[in-house]
Amino acid sequence: MKTIRVQYFALLREERGLAEETVATAAATAAELYDELRVRHGFTLPRERLRAAVNEEFAPWTAGLKEGDALVFLPPVAGG
């Protein structure tokens, strides 16, 4: 088990009901962690519509997770 800090933005933040949490997980990758949290919290966005960020940088879904990593799942962006 690892401890991962997860931040939520926009629709995910609203669906989770909070902006940040620390989770204990056995997930090996960013993808596994999202899939786990999606089931737990009922997120409506499929993983294909998101990107992952690890430690404030874009990362592939296959990125391995280490103890203490900071994860963000990025909904489709719409700046401007």
Added chain:
Amino acid sequence: MKTIRVQYFALLREERGLAEETVATAAATAAELYDELRVRHGFTLPRERLRAAVNEEFAPWTAGLKEGDALVFLPPVAGG
């Protein structure tokens, strides 16, 4: 003979040494008037590099001149 008001800008103004004059001319067209004034004042710009304006509107060189017309010979523009 007609009386024509001529305004000069930029290089033509400098070569003529004044910004405006009234000329009495037998020239039938804008082209004839420029050719006449070019000889008289030694303008360096050939007519092909200028455009003509009659009464504050662009006009073809073949435009006929009437008593009291206001002529401007426009050097190559360079705004901006």
Added chain:
Amino acid sequence: MFKISAEPIHLEALGRALHDVAAGACATFEGRVRIKNDGRTVQSLEYEAFAPLAEKEGARILEEAAARFGILKAVCVHRTGRLALGDLAVWVGVTSEHRGAAFDACRYIIDQTKLRVPIWKREHYADGTTVWVGVAGTPPV
């Protein structure tokens, strides 16, 4: 400089930061909250950003623009928080010697910002509904 700002954007200071005696051209872009979007009447907007990554990705966009177009300086500031109709949401300014590079780089920066920078927009409509733009089927709150 690419900045996420929770405060209103002050154009004058940004304009001064771009000045350069080598610059003959400055192209700017302002994105403002407009009253209609996709046929719906907008009352206000909310922007939210993942600021640290937004500023990193934004800085990369500015570097790309400098490398591609040979500009002198470029700035982009994007608001977060609640905005009313007419408020300034994003500002891009680019200086260059000649105008072609300034226009091309300015457009590149706003286009790439909208595509790549982690910023999200919630539109609130006159009919009381609200949507996270770009996320189909967002439920009303």
Added chain:
Amino acid sequence: MFKISAEPIHLEALGRALHDVAAGACATFEGRVRIKNDGRTVQSLEYEAFAPLAEKEGARILEEAAARFGILKAVCVHRTGRLALGDLAVWVGVTSEHRGAAFDACRYIIDQTKLRVPIWKREHYADGTTVWVGVAGTPPV
């Protein structure tokens, strides 16, 4: 509105004149006096215009831009008189619903203004020489 101005251009008032709740985008262009032109060091500029025809031709350019690009509002102001390094020589601002039209129209307006509007520029160089730009072989004064 296309204006020839013998006085310094006040950007704030011009920006306000463009505002429109329907506008999501505003593209602007500033042309300023830059220190180098064609490899020569510039000290100051003089602009001269045939104002009545310049404003007529400028208004036609703005109408063309509106017809081609479907913009909301457009303004262009061009200075006359003596300008120092860094001074604003020309300003174009365009608002539209979406950004593509604003950028395209802004560029069209400055490109056509430089081509068609009767405005002339004399550059004064650091070496004491001076040239009417676009007129090869201008004698020094």
